Amino acid sequence: MNVTRPLLAVGLISGLSLAPAFAGPALTHLTAALDGDTYQASCLLEGGLTSEVEEEIAAGLPTTIEYRLNVYRHRSAFLDQLLLNRRVECTVRYDTLTQQYTLTRRLDDDLQETRVTADPAAMREFMTSLHGVPVIKMVTLNPNEEYYLKAKSNLGLIWRFYVIPWPMDTDWERVPIPPLGEKSAATGP
Numbered sequence: 001m002n003v004t005r006p007l008l009a010v011g012l013i014s015g016l017s018l019a020p021a022f023a024g025p026a027l028t029h030l031t032a033a034l035d036g037d038t039y040q041a042s043c044l045l046e047g048g049l050t051s052e053v054e055e056e057i058a059a060g061l062p063t064t065i066e067y068r069l070n071v072y073r074h075r076s077a078f079l080d081q082l083l084l085n086r087r088v089e090c091t092v093r094y095d096t097l098t099q100q101y102t103l104t105r106r107l108d109d110d111l112q113e114t115r116v117t118a119d120p121a122a123m124r125e126f127m128t129s130l131h132g133v134p135v136i137k138m139v140t141l142n143p144n145e146e147y148y149l150k151a152k153s154n155l156g157l158i159w160r161f162y163v164i165p166w167p168m169d170t171d172w173e174r175v176p177i178p179p180l181g182e183k184s185a186a187t188g189p
Contacts, residue, residue, distance in 0.1 A: 025155060027170045032149040032177045034138060039177055041069050041135045045128040045153050045170070053155070057101075057123075062093040065127055066154040071136050071177065074146040083147070084136050090127050107133065136177075147177040 025047040032039050048065060049057075057063050071084040089106045101123040105113040117123060141147055154169040 024168065025153065025170050027151055027153050027173045030149070030151050030173045030175045032135065032175055034178070035132065037138045038134045039071075039136050039138065039149075040132045041149055041151065042131045042133070043067070043129070043151055043173070048128050048153065048155055048170075049124055052158070057092055057094050060094050060096050062091055063127075064089050064091045064156070066090075067130055067133075068152045068154070069133065069135055070150045072148055072150065074148065080148075083140070086133070086135060088130060088133055092123055092127055103127075141177070143179060148174055149177055150174045 025045060028044050028046050030041070030043040032041055034040075045065065045067075053063060067088040067090070069084075069086040069088065070082060072080040073083055074080050087108055089104075091104045091106075093102045093104075094100075095102065100116050100118045101120075103113075103115050103117065103123060103126045104111070105126070115126075117126075135149065150172050151174075152170055152172045154167065156168060157165045158168045
């Protein structure tokens with residue numbers, strides 16, 4: 001009976017520390033669609049802007065959400081081949097004096113977009129959704145091969161028990177890259 005209490009305490013603490021991971025953010029509605037001669041990715045991040053993150057933004061701390069987009073070629077006898085690795089960074093900085101958000105989007109460290117808004121809904125939309133991010137040119141893909149897009153989002157670190165840094169990110173989502181003339185199916189709800 002004396003051994004049961006410490007085991008119960010360890011199990012309870014472990015369960016409580018993992019609980020936020022089960023209800024964490026998720027990447028949904030991932031698509032890869034052909035626009036002209038380039039495949040473009042779109043997705044939504046659900047549950048990414050928690051109340052703690054929004055408090056940090058309101059305090060004027062710069063906050064970045066990173067999206068990773070990888071294109072793979074399927075190989076049946078070997079590991080799938082990574083063809084392309086893209087990184088999209090969405091950053092927000094709130095100016096408490098002017099009460100405006102400065103929004104910046106970078107694609108592989110190249111500045112793509114900067115805008116200023118006072119609308120919190122526009123800030124949330126900018127931070128949690130990607131639309132039409134160019135991923136890979138159609139001419140680089142062999143029509144007789146299978147390809148797919150994997151995506152993941154990284155929201156930085158959270159602190160467990162105010163001591164342990166813990167990465168807060170989504171699971172990898174995967175969607176096939178459709179051959180010419182077909183539509184991609186979206187993931188998630």
